[in-house]
Amino acid sequence: MDFLRPASWEEALAAKAEHPTAVPIAGGTDVMVEINFDHRRPEYLLDLNRVGDLYEWEVGEETVRLGASVPYTRIMENLRAELPGLALASHTVASPQIRNRGGVGGNLGTASPAGDAHPALLAAGAEVEVESAARGTRLIPIDDFYTGVKRNALQPDELIRAVHVAKADGPQQYSKVGTRNAMVIAVCAFGLALHPGTRTVRTGIGSAAPTPVRARAAEEFLNAALEEGGFWDNGKIITPSVAKQFADLCSAACNPIDDVRGTASYRRHAVGVMARRTLTWTWESYRGTRRASEGAA
Amino acid sequence: MRVNFTVNGRPQEADDVWEGESLLYVLRERLGLPGSKNACEQGECGSCTVRLDGVPVCSCLVAAGQAEGREVVTVEGLADFAKQRTCGDSCGTAGTSLDEARQWAAKGTDSQTGEGTELSPIQQAFIDAGAVQCGFCTPGLLVASDELLERNSNPSDADIREALSGNLCRCTGYEKIMDAVRLAAARQSEGV
Ligand code: FES
Numbered sequence: 434m435d436f437l438r439p440a441s442w443e444e445a446l447a448a449k450a451e452h453p454t455a456v457p458i459a460g461g462t463d464v465m466v467e468i469n470f471d472h473r474r475p476e477y478l479l480d481l482n483r484v485g486d487l488y489e490w491e492v493g494e495e496t497v498r499l500g501a502s503v504p505y506t507r508i509m510e511n512l513r514a515e516l517p518g519l520a521l522a523s524h525t526v527a528s529p530q531i532r533n534r535g536g537v538g539g540n541l542g543t544a545s546p547a548g549d550a551h552p553a554l555l556a557a558g559a560e561v562e563v564e565s566a567a568r569g570t571r572l573i574p575i576d577d578f579y580t581g582v583k584r585n586a587l588q589p590d591e592l593i594r595a596v597h598v599a600k601a602d603g604p605q606q607y608s609k610v611g612t613r614n615a616m617v618i619a620v621c622a623f624g625l626a627l628h629p630g631t632r633t634v635r636t637g638i639g640s641a642a643p644t645p646v647r648a649r650a651a652e653e654f655l656n657a658a659l660e661e662g663g664f665w666d667n668g669k670i671i672t673p674s675v676a677k678q679f680a681d682l683c684s685a686a687c688n689p690i691d692d693v694r695g696t697a698s699y700r701r702h703a704v705g706v707m708a709r710r711t712l713t714w715t716w717e718s719y720r721g722t723r724r725a726s727e728g729a730a
Numbered sequence: 731m732r733v734n735f736t737v738n739g740r741p742q743e744a745d746d747v748w749e750g751e752s753l754l755y756v757l758r759e760r761l762g763l764p765g766s767k768n769a770c771e772q773g774e775c776g777s778c779t780v781r782l783d784g785v786p787v788c789s790c791l792v793a794a795g796q797a798e799g800r801e802v803v804t805v806e807g808l809a810d811f812a813k814q815r816t817c818g819d820s821c822g823t824a825g826t827s828l829d830e831a832r833q834w835a836a837k838g839t840d841s842q843t844g845e846g847t848e849l850s851p852i853q854q855a856f857i858d859a860g861a862v863q864c865g866f867c868t869p870g871l872l873v874a875s876d877e878l879l880e881r882n883s884n885p886s887d888a889d890i891r892e893a894l895s896g897n898l899c900r901c902t903g904y905e906k907i908m909d910a911v912r913l914a915a916a917r918q919s920e921g922v
């Protein structure tokens with residue numbers, strides 16, 4: 434095994450171009466487990482800890498450009514207002530020690546359906562910035578990023594540089610089922626974001642299909658129902674039948690398996706429950722801000 | 731490969747390190763510092779917790795090469811680390827040498843444990859509160875608790891639970907561990 438230690442992003446890209454099989458390691462919270470247990474013996478480890486750019490983030494007009502290695506701890510502490518869904522998801526990652534090392538780039542690189550960040554990224558809307566020495570930078574929409582179980586749209590010579598996440602324009606929620614609060618790999622997880630600007634709702638489901646997925650039929654149904662009932666304007670409570678139908682469609686978007694953490698039918702059920710709850714929470718919060726702004730007017 | 735880094739305030743060099751080796755392995759097997767414990771090797775238990783450039787991490791998940799040029803504090807250096815923090819440079823030479831660290835032990839047994847040795851306040855509090863049973867989880871808990879009290883001098887119970895949520899105690903003595911952290915916080919705020 435060789436340990437490659439690029440000192441800059443350019444050096445990292447050059448190393449990846451020269452050794453496409455090199456396994457990038459940043460926080461190490463996935464890669465080291467595999468090496469410790471001898472599940473993986475990469476020929477090259479590509480250490481990204483010295484690439485300082487990967488630890489920075491910029492808050493722009495529309496999006497936050499989040500460096501691939503920004504630890505979850507930093508996201509929780511610094512980006513709660515801009516990226517509430519991702520901040521909530523970050524807080525559910527493992528433990529403080531793990532959140533101090535791990536970042537979104539690792540979740541995306543591993544592309545495990547159980548990665549905690551995925552549902553939040555899908556719901557908020559995001560693009561993954563990847564780069565290669567040969568072809569430069571490209572932005573991959575998050576909807577096209579996950580291509581199979583632990584597979585993503587990355588080419589062998591590419592590295593994940595950052596993720597551009599849309600800044601929240603409305604309430605966001607994140608919910609995760611596990612046996613306790615800390616140190617839990619999700620049995621299943623659900624992210625929901627209201628986008629009052631475009632009058633749309635987006636979702637993200639984790640651990641309940643071969644890849645992280647959106648519940649598109651559920652989103653379309655809810656978007657239409659909210660529009661038809663004038664809900665965005667009148668701020669009424671969402672009718673229970675609408676919430677139920679939304680929850681059922683979210684369950685139907687799952688394609689889960691039975692495993693040690695839970696059965697397929699439990700996952701389907703739990704996703705429906707989380708969908709209904711996160712819809713209620715975010716909608717209540719939307720109504721609250723509407724009332725507050727009307728009261729002020 | 732060779733790894734140069736600072737351990738407990740002193741520069742160290744580890745030779746013949748295999749590229750896939752963890753920082754935990756280097757500390758225990760190459761530098762002879764078995765204070766950090768190896769239990770799960772997958773980030774689940776926290777018994778390998780050390781400070782890496784001040785940040786609490788699971789040393790089993792840090793590749794040895796990633797520690798190059800960086801500062802590590804292990805439980806063996808905790809007493810000195812805490813002392814430096816309270817009195818700054820006036821305490822004299824900083825750091826714990828490898829020999830000192832290797833011989834580090836809380837002297838005495840039973841209720842006398844710790845007497846006659848310099849302990850960090852958090853170590854003393856663990857002894858006084860009876861928070862050590864088999865002791866396997868203790869090094870990781872000490873490093874994590876010490877860091878909590880460094881950034882939050884008056885933690886709530888929820889803060890303590892959160893800070894220690896990545897540390898498992900197989901003897902399940904969590905109540906005494908909570909007592910110990912509360913005790914250390916109280917003593918710290920009284921300035922004892
Ligand atoms: S041995 Fe590192 S977390 Fe358990």
Ligand code: FES
Nearest residue numbers: 865867899900901
């Ligand atoms: S005291 Fe035995 S594992 Fe905690």
